[in-house]
Amino acid sequence: MRYAPEHNDATRERILEAASRLFQEHGIAAVGLAKVMAEAGLTVGTFYTHFESKEALLQEALLRSLDARHEALVQTLPGADLERVVRAYLSPEHRDASGTGCPVAALASEVARHPRATRHTFSSHNAPTLDALAAWLSSRRGKKVGRADAAALLGLLAGTLQLARAAPDRAESDAILEAGVRAAIRLAT
Amino acid sequence: MRYAPEHNDATRERILEAASRLFQEHGIAAVGLAKVMAEAGLTVGTFYTHFESKEALLQEALLRSLDARHEALVQTLPGADLERVVRAYLSPEHRDASGTGCPVAALASEVARHPRATRHTFSSHNAPTLDALAAWLSSRRGKKVGRADAAALLGLLAGTLQLARAAPDRAESDAILEAGVRAAIRLAT
DNA sequence: ATTATCTATAGATCTATAGATAATGC
């Protein structure tokens, strides 16, 4: 149809948005391309006009989610209150909205099983967040904190959020979030 | 065939062992029943003689893995050196053997998307480990540490292991493990 | 006689491709 150039981009963006959300909410293997395309208001046939494969879609979806998360973080991070940042991550709202939440908590363990290229995309687009976290921690603590140390803090946050999501009992899940907040503050102070 | 009673149990055990390993290594959704049965030396047709559904198999596989992990932990935990315990968890060996490793690190985020009954199995068979960890931490720190606090420590360990598994670069992955060890010791002391 | 296992298959879904259709730019 040779639509206006922005039409194609807009469609691509819609597919990516749907994919990011569905992958994070239900898992990568559990979401078919037909479902992604339907969510974007299209049929499966069009998929390969926009992406080379499901793996290529995944890489772009991860990149998108991670970059968006990073942008949101650097907006709030400078001068932010530690407890506020941690409580935002380990909140019941974040727990209950995995589709639009942290890609690390939602997908890290599944991405670990994907090809190196996908892991590289994940890792390299998570790195800016780790660096921002490390710089923030460094200035708070008054001594150098490295990227890997930031990864341990993010690991604590994401791992605890996963346990809270897996808990079938609401009160127990809330208690895990609360304990995670205490632990993260303790670790970051 | 009405085999000896132990034959049936042995077959069931073989299926469960294969399922536990394959689920943890490749993810639940990514592993079909045909693959599990083939790994156990059987064909798909026999599956439903032993289990009601894939979900029922998953529940039993989780239960098995979690109980086994718990048994191994309580053997080594009393009087164990903190750093040694943490280093065993965040070791390159554990990172590279997800199939036989910690079910929390391998499957928590995927289990979180499964039915309540499955989450309940996961949570209730993880609880003894959390209680043992909490008791150990309590005696080490000389003050009461709750189950949720133990969950935060396990969250740190599992989340960090996931990030190390997702990292495409070996050196970076090792650095994450090392930072995780420092963080876990800091948190548990 | 019982029952664990096998082969075979139903029916749904998966990723990916082929070819027709239609909406736009030139």
Place this chain on the structure above:
DNA sequence: ATTATCTATAGATCTATAGATAATGC
């Protein structure tokens, strides 16, 4: 004229079931 979209389909795989076969206990 170009190309994004559609319908249709290939070929593989998924969970689950049906019915035949064969290995055991009584």
